[in-house]
Amino acid sequence: xxxxxxxxxxxxxxxLLLSYLKYKVHLFYWGSWIFYAISILSIIVIxxxxxxxxxxxxxxxxxxxxxxxSLLEAAPDAIIIINEExxxxxxxxxxxxxxxxxxxxxxxxxxxxxxxxxYKDLQLNNLVVSAKQPKLRLAGTSLELEAVxxxxxxxxAEISLSPLYTHNGILISADxxxxxxxxxxxxxxxxxxxxxxxxxxxxxxxxxxxxxKFKALVENNGSIIALxxxxxxxxxxxxxxxxxxxxxxxGGEKTFLLNLLHPDDVKKVNNVFEQxxxxxxxxxxxxxxxxxxxxxxxxxxxxxxxxxHDESVGAIITNLQDVTxxxxxxxxxxxxxxxxRSSIESSQNMSVSFVDKEYRYxxxxxxxxxxxxxxxxxxxxxxxxxxxxxxxxxxxVIAAANLDRAFNGESHIEIQQYxxxxxxxxxxxxxxxxxxxxxxxxxxxxxFNITDRILSEQALKxxxxxxxxxxxxxxxxxxxxxxEMEAFxxxxxxxxxxxxxxxAGFTSILQRExxxxxxxxxxxxxxxxxxxxxxxxxxIDELLNFSRVSKQQIVKEKTNMGQLVTExxxxxxxxxxxxxxxxxxxxxxxxxxxxxxxxxVNLISNALKYSAKKETPEIKISSIENxxxxxxxxxxxxxxxxxxxxxxLFKVFQRLHGPKEFEGTGVGLAIVEKIISKHGGRVWxxxxxxxxxxxxxxxxxx
Amino acid sequence: xxxxNLVDILLVEDNPDDAELTLRELRKxxxxxxxxxxxxxxxxxxxxxxxxxxxxxKETVGLPKVILLDIxxxxxxxxxxxEKIKSDPATKAIPVVIxxxxxxxxxxxxxxxxxxxxxxxxxxxxxxxxxxxRNLGFYWLLLNHPxxxxxx
Numbered sequence: 058x059x060x061x062x063x064x065x066x067x068x069x070x071x072x073l074l075l076s077y078l079k080y081k082v083h084l085f086y087w088g089s090w091i092f093y094a095i096s097i098l099s100i101i102v103i104x105x106x107x108x109x110x111x112x113x114x115x116x117x118x119x120x121x122x123x124x125x126x127s128l129l130e131a132a133p134d135a136i137i138i139i140n141e142e143x144x145x146x147x148x149x150x151x152x153x154x155x156x157x158x159x160x161x162x163x164x165x166x167x168x169x170x171x172x173x174x175x176y177k178d179l180q181l182n183n184l185v186v187s188a189k190q191p192k193l194r195l196a197g198t199s200l201e202l203e204a205v206x207x208x209x210x211x212x213x214a215e216i217s218l219s220p221l222y223t224h225n226g227i228l229i230s231a232d233x234x235x236x237x238x239x240x241x242x243x244x245x246x247x248x249x250x251x252x253x254x255x256x257x258x259x260x261x262x263x264x265x266x267x268x269x270k271f272k273a274l275v276e277n278n279g280s281i282i283a284l285x286x287x288x289x290x291x292x293x294x295x296x297x298x299x300x301x302x303x304x305x306x307x308g309g310e311k312t313f314l315l316n317l318l319h320p321d322d323v324k325k326v327n328n329v330f331e332q333x334x335x336x337x338x339x340x341x342x343x344x345x346x347x348x349x350x351x352x353x354x355x356x357x358x359x360x361x362x363x364x365x366h367d368e369s370v371g372a373i374i375t376n377l378q379d380v381t382x383x384x385x386x387x388x389x390x391x392x393x394x395x396x397x398r399s400s401i402e403s404s405q406n407m408s409v410s411f412v413d414k415e416y417r418y419x420x421x422x423x424x425x426x427x428x429x430x431x432x433x434x435x436x437x438x439x440x441x442x443x444x445x446x447x448x449x450x451x452x453x454v455i456a457a458a459n460l461d462r463a464f465n466g467e468s469h470i471e472i473q474q475y476x477x478x479x480x481x482x483x484x485x486x487x488x489x490x491x492x493x494x495x496x497x498x499x500x501x502x503x504x505f506n507i508t509d510r511i512l513s514e515q516a517l518k519x520x521x522x523x524x525x526x527x528x529x530x531x532x533x534x535x536x537x538x539x540x541e542m543e544a545f546x547x548x549x550x551x552x553x554x555x556x557x558x559x560x561a562g563f564t565s566i567l568q569r570e571x572x573x574x575x576x577x578x579x580x581x582x583x584x585x586x587x588x589x590x591x592x593x594x595x596x597i598d599e600l601l602n603f604s605r606v607s608k609q610q611i612v613k614e615k616t617n618m619g620q621l622v623t624e625x626x627x628x629x630x631x632x633x634x635x636x637x638x639x640x641x642x643x644x645x646x647x648x649x650x651x652x653x654x655x656x657x658v659n660l661i662s663n664a665l666k667y668s669a670k671k672e673t674p675e676i677k678i679s680s681i682e683n684x685x686x687x688x689x690x691x692x693x694x695x696x697x698x699x700x701x702x703x704x705x706l707f708k709v710f711q712r713l714h715g716p717k718e719f720e721g722t723g724v725g726l727a728i729v730e731k732i733i734s735k736h737g738g739r740v741w742x743x744x745x746x747x748x749x750x751x752x753x754x755x756x757x758x759x
Numbered sequence: 760x761x762x763x764n765l766v767d768i769l770l771v772e773d774n775p776d777d778a779e780l781t782l783r784e785l786r787k788x789x790x791x792x793x794x795x796x797x798x799x800x801x802x803x804x805x806x807x808x809x810x811x812x813x814x815x816x817k818e819t820v821g822l823p824k825v826i827l828l829d830i831x832x833x834x835x836x837x838x839x840x841x842e843k844i845k846s847d848p849a850t851k852a853i854p855v856v857i858x859x860x861x862x863x864x865x866x867x868x869x870x871x872x873x874x875x876x877x878x879x880x881x882x883x884x885x886x887x888x889x890x891x892x893r894n895l896g897f898y899w900l901l902l903n904h905p906x907x908x909x910x911x
Binding site: 547548550551552554555556557558559561562563564565566587590591593594598601 | 774776777780783831859860861862863881882883884885886888889
């Protein structure tokens, strides 16, 4: 090939020379153009030729053959020289080692032997191409293919091919390097890279999540988290801002902080921010009022820090809380405290003190101070021991016991006496005081001087006792006199009867045994005597009856009045056979049976007695009922009575008719009155002379 | 126990008029033959226990068939006498008729509680009184069987 080039070159140069020589006079002919073109072309060709052949243009001469052989043998890589037909012409030691062949096995064999099946076509192609167009391959830009050893094991190999120009033709030198390790390492690296990638991905994700989390925290925080720039404009504001204040602060109407503030707080906030600006990284407290969208003021409290120096923040950061409610509550508490304090202080009567567990005064009001001075002659001061301020030993003991009970958690009220120089009664309330941890730290003592009350109570009690005594005495007297009266009536009745009996008896004896000495008149007189004694006897009986009724206790039971009346009528002697009874249905009422029987007997016998003279005596018995009582009535159509004297009817011995008209003692109605009034009822009567009479009595329903 | 039938009735009555009327009635009905009259409770007990003035009589006359006992009496009243009689085994079997003016229920109650055999109220009217006495005599002396056996 080279010779050809030389020949062409020479020919061109010859042409050039000839043409120049021949036509040197006519330089600017059209032929000169051809001349120039050809010359330039040839120069170019030469240049290319020269430069291309730099480097591996090498001729294998017998001189340098040996040198090369040594080089090849010593080479660390496997070197295989292949001829144009693709047969191996030479292998070095390394090749033998690498491919595990003996060189004799390889020489003149096709290079395909060393190429695995899968690559055969590809590699062969490469080889052909390389051979035909020898290119310079620099290290690192070699082919990465596979080769196969004698035992059939394929392995990755890096192959560099270089053409060798020998006088025998072009040979191809293949530099084969086993890159198994390298491949492995590459794979490892890849894997590692993948790992790394994965880890980085994970880390990134984690960071992302973390970031999101923090973002969420900030956004969802109840507090206002805001960032300010140097001019106190709000550059960021968490969503709570809008919730709490109602404004859209960043980029909205109220970006500049001071515009939001209550006028009274502006100066204060300015001061704080000044300090903040001058002291980076220091935490300051903030408290101010801000207007919300409705125009109300919201109390905000929190912290502020200058973080301009921090790259990730680059602003003043604040964290504020809406404490409006707390502030209002605080204000209320303070108000209440003031009220309480002043009322405690101003109270004249209520002595208030608060002692700790060592009995020392933590607080006392004026009233207490005065009181202690008054009763113990002691001027107390805060921190003094309450117990020691009590100068009287027995009072001290009691006070200590009271306080100890309070320190044990017991709230109690005592009424005790205290005082040395002036002793009085006090109502004292002890209450334990707890701290936030629910431990008892002391007790409050509220004391009222109740001496007056106690003294008046005592006086009252004495009066009561006196009164009781008096009542007792009076009752005894009454009972005594009552018993006297009883005894009196008892003996009277007995003592009165005996002589009566005597009179009647002996008169009878006279009549009987001395009849011959008595004429008719004498007998009559004797009868008169006897009659009188009988009368007197009746009177005594009635009186006794009356007094018995007076002292009797009535026992109220449900009494069937109708039945009672019927019984009474049946057992009463009815003198006039024409007597007509008209009896209404009578209710059952609470009453004492025995005495009510007496009442009916008396009333009915009266009715009979005073109407007996009539042709047809009519007696009507009825009752009516109202809310509170039953009213019974017995009316007759007899002689009646003059209502003018009605008030005398029910009195003892008072009669409105003489004994000639109607016999009677005048005690019957008095007995009725007594019985009924014992029942809690009333008696009354109405009537007219010769026009009958009606007697009423009432009985209460309970 | 020595019982004889010599005493029929022991009349304990302080009021002389009442006593007289009673005696008259009994005599009229032939029931006063064996009657002892004492005027107060103490004498009654003396008689029954044979002491005091009656120290010698008990042995001879024994115990009565019936005692007519008034309540209202000086010294020892009828109730007390009744109590004494009825609580003493020697005398508690003797029938006792309370003969009194008192209609007071406490007296009546107490008398029965103490063991009186009968309670008669002396009526004011003489007729009533004499009827009562007559009935008493008939009942206790003739109809009723006394606890004291008749010595035959």
